[in-house]
Amino acid sequence: MSGHVRLGATVSAIRPQPRGGFALTLAEGEALYTEQVVLGAGLGAACLARDLGFITQVRPQLGELLITEKLGYRLPFLSSTIRQVDEGGVQIGGTKANAGLDDRESLPIMSKLAQHAVTVFPALADVRVVRAWGALRVMSPDGYPVYAKSAAHPGAFLVTCHSGVTLAPCMPAFWRIGF
DSSP, rough: OOHHHHHHOOOOEEEEEEEEEEEEEEEEEEEEEEEEEEOOOOGHHHHHHTTTTTOOOOOOOOOOEEEEEEOOSSSSSSSSEEEETTTOOOOEEEOOOOOTOOOOOOOHHHHHHHHHHHOOGGGGOOOOOOEEEEEEEEOOTSSSSEEESSSSTTEEEEESSSSGGGGGGGGHHHHHTTT
């Protein structure tokens, strides 16, 4: 199986064709045709998924995160909201908020994250934060990834989730078994 990635293109509609395959309409009006389509549009998947016979509900969930400078030492234990990456920086996060499509970080939340980190690991009090951001997670109602193939339109697949990277090693097996 092979594929083609079109960077910067926005698909506005996907229409199954009577003899198989799919017509994709891009936002600027260009039409593309393909035998198979994998819809991985994140929060944009819900409306396009209907065109392919999928009933899916995804919603945005705002998460905010702090990243520290790289440390020359390892943290002494694990935490569910504070973790050190291989390069030495510390990720401080774990917030979950229903904020619609607003992905802006907020100073009060960032302050609480920093205070929590210092409470858990006092040595972080003198460590500099080098990045901070808010981002939207793609969440299904049960929080699990969605990997599906369309019963109505053979050749159409839907993949959407927040933490799908965790399951990425399983994906080749899904495709081989006709997922």
